[in-house]
Amino acid sequence: MAHAESDAIKFAYWVPNVSGGLVISNIEQRTNHSAEYNRKLAQIAEKAGFDYALSQIRFTAGYGADEQHESVAFSHDLLAATTTLKVIAAILPGPWNPALAAKQIATISYLTNGRVAINLVSGWFRGEFHAIGEHWLDHDERYRRSEEFIRSLRGIWTQDSFTFRGDFYRFNEYSLKPKPPHPLPEIFQGGSSRAARDMASRVSDWYFTNGNTPAEIAKQVDDIQAKAKANSHSVKVGVNAFAIVRETEDEARAVLAEVIAKANPDAVNAFGHEVKNAGKASPEGEGNWAKSSFDDLVQYNDGFRSNLIGTPRQVAERIVDLKRAGADLILLGFLHFQDEVEYFGKHVIPLVRELENAEAAASLAAE
Structure with missing residues (x-):
């Protein structure tokens, strides 16, 4: 008996709408941030069985990413090139306010038969906020603002005469028409800090966390799910990973070694300086990147730590291990996106x- 489709682990890929690929390395990356490359990649991913694509939001250059296309507009272009793929557009409170985001995403949802979602990025790079003249908030305040942002979105999308009195946003009998089609656009968020996890357990549909071992992922999942249950809320978990899949494990490991050997040390260390400050800025000092090594930081979101490096069989087994730990989705980066997404x-x-089906059958037989 096949596993229920709703129980199947989902797959997403990082949209390379930012130049420089997904590793801070001078290794060759057959990846391009052009519209043409990304439209074709989205079509390849859709055919390959991917469920989601996640666009990136940046306002300033750095760390090998000199050029960046705006996430919402770019996401809409990918939606126009596909028919089933969902695209998650990254949105940053500050540059966006909930009224604009609610209307923008409702319209794109209407135009694409409900295939748009958002990733609300609370912000970690102080220099970026300073460059564009946005006020910088302390760590936990950024998450308080993000939570108000999400509560505002949901209120606007579901209520007529929406009224809200928050510390960051206020609405007075606001009615958005037309509202987005049901089901409502999914809301993703990232982070590993206490504030990020607590926010996810209250308001988000999905929680993204940096790459890690199944044991460490399980700790985060257990923590979030216990709090979500206490809040009468339901949240799913996505785990970041960088996949290097080759015919032999030695080949895959050699590619990883080359990525790290050719890392741009100045760029990695500059990135590490900023993100470690961000991770340590949480009151408990446990935010994203707080414990990342130089090698981990060569891939932006600790993707190597998920260990999806090896043969197809090894990688598939490790994905199922992450699923057992509580992951509902794997968010993937690749060196050569079009070729490797297809592979x-x-x-x-x-x-x-196959592994999911075998596990479901075994579970059924044991009942």
Whole structure:
């Protein structure tokens, strides 16, 4: 008996709408941030069995990413090039306010049959906020603002005469028409800090966390789910990973070694300085990147730590291990996106489905 489709682990990929690829390294990356490359990549990913694509939001250059396309407009372009893929557009409170985001995303949802979602990025780079003249808030205040942002979005999307009195946002009998079609656009958020997890347990549909081992992911998932249950809330978990899948494990490990050997040390250390400050800025000092090594930081979101590096069978088994730890989605980066997304769809996703089916059958037989 096949596993229920709703129980199947989901797959997403990072949209390379930012130059420089997904690693801070001088290794060759056959990846391009052009519209043409990304439209074709979205079509390849859709055919390969990917469920979501996640666009990135940046306002300033740095760390090998000199050029950046705006996330919402770019996401809409990818939606226009596909038919089933969902695209998650990154939104940053400050430059956006909930009224604009609610209307913008409602319209795109209407135009694309409900295939747009958002990733609300609370912000970690103080220099970026300073560059664009946005006020910088303390760590936990940024998450308080994000929570108000999400509560405002939901209120605007579901209520007529929406009124809200927050510390950051206020609405007075506001009615958005037309509202987005149901189901409402999903709301993703990231972070590993206490404030990020607590916010997810109250208001977000999905929680993204940096790459990590199944044991460490399980700790975060157990923490979030216990709090979500106490809040009568439901949240799913996505885990970041950088996949290097080759015919042999030695080949895959050699590619990883080359990525790190060719890392740009100045850029990695500059990135590390900023993100470690961000991670340590949380009251408990446990935010994203707080414990990342130089090698981890070569991939923006600790993707190597998820260990999806090896043969298709090894990678499929490790994905199922992450699923057992509580992951509902794997968010993937690749060195050569078009080629490797296609390869992943042909050689890894079918093995994951086989393993899921076998586990479901075994569970059924044990009942």
